[in-house]
Amino acid sequence: MRVHSLFLYPVKSLAGIAVDSFELDQFGPAGDRRWMLVDDECQFVTQRTVPQLALVQPSLGADGGVSITLPGQPPIALQASGENLSVRVWRDWVQGQVGCDAANGAVSRFCGLSLRFVFMPDSSFRQVQTNLATERRRVSFADGYPLLVTNTASLVELNERLAVSVDMRHFRPNIVVDGAAAWSEDSWQAVTIGEGSYRVLKPCSRCVMTTVNPDTGEKAASVQPLRTLATYRRTADGIMFGMNAIHDSPCRLSVGDCVIVNQSE
Known part of the structure; x- marks a missing residue:
């Protein structure tokens, strides 16, 4: 095999990358799901309720940085703003850092919802x-x-x-x-x-x-x-x-x- x-x-x-x-x-595949989207209640948001997220394509830079491309738009780099935010993924509350306004605004307009990107820093710990x-x-x-x-x-x-x-x-x-x-x-x-x-x-x-x-x-x-x-x-x-x-x-x-x-x- x-x-x-x-x-x-x-x-x-969001879409995957082959x-x-x-x-x-320590987290798993390096760079995998270190970012996610949350709503105004700090709850995680997925294709279960917003299926058009499948059309948002991430890309990885040589330095490990992440950019997103929405249909018909140029790439936008995801950058943590430094603003800390406690967010929920399933039953877990995790300390994250809010993404930049440019990416947050673009994905919110595309989905017709108020959304924010959140990054999980090395200092945050979520138990398997x-x-x-x-x-x-x-x-x-x-x-x-x-x-x-x-x-x-x-x-x-x-x-x-x-x-x-x-x-x-x-x-x-x-x-x-x-x-x-x-x-x-x-x-x-x-x-x-x-x-x-x-x-x-x-x-x-x-x-x-x-x-x-x-x-x-x-x-x-x-x-x-x-x-x-x-x-x-x-x-x-x-x-x-x-x-x-x-x-x-x-x-x-x-x-x-x-x-x-x-x-x-």
């Missing part, structure tokens, strides 16, 4: 979900864990059930693995990729974001692919596609890296 593709999401719930490699730091990873480990503004791993064969099997195929962007993974049997990831526990080791903690419960077309920023009226997944991938914890994972130590990950899996008995 090999790493088929890798993705970074510099801003939570990359050839990335470094893993502790039901499966009990040690003190930090995570960015990602939903709960640093990494989402998916399997190309599982997507192929799902598409065989759909009238209109979807691509992996609907599921927003960080690591896509090729060469495994469909749904074999359900039993993965520990994975070695290149020189790094990873713990596969739990299946990822999917939501209405999987129905947002990444090219149009519109939700599918058919509620696909979520509706079909629900017919055979539903558990007590939700409708599953992909696996949440955590890395054991900082390392570098590249497309083409060998993947070795230890499966449960």
Whole structure:
């Protein structure tokens, strides 16, 4: 098995970036979801309620800086203003820094909502979900864990059930693995990729974001692919596609890296 593709999401719930490699730091993939959008109540905002965010494209500079490009507009650099703000992502309140007025105003006009970008600085600590990873480990503004791993064969099997195929962007993974049997990831526990080791903690419960077309920023009226997944991938914890994972130590990950899996008995 090999790493088929890798993705970074510099801003939570904006479009992703396909990359050839990335470094893993204490937060997860370096630069992944260190920015997010919040409303006037300091609550995080995603494509679940604002699907057109899929059309806002981030980019990474050579210095690690992030810019965003809205449709038909020039890029705008995201810069932390230095103003501290306590913001909420799911159940967690996290100390962040408000982004610059130019970017805040542009995305607010595009979405027709009052929105602000917020950056998570190194000084801010958010604990990964502790039901499966009990040690003190930090995570960015990602939903709960640093990494989402998916399997190309599982997507192929799902598409065989759909009238209109979807691509992996609907599921927003960080690591896509090729060469495994469909749904074999359900039993993965520990994975070695290149020189790094990873713990596969739990299946990822999917939501209405999987129905947002990444090219149009519109939700599918058919509620696909979520509706079909629900017919055979539903558990007590939700409708599953992909696996949440955590890395054991900082390392570098590249497309083409060998993947070795230890499966449960």
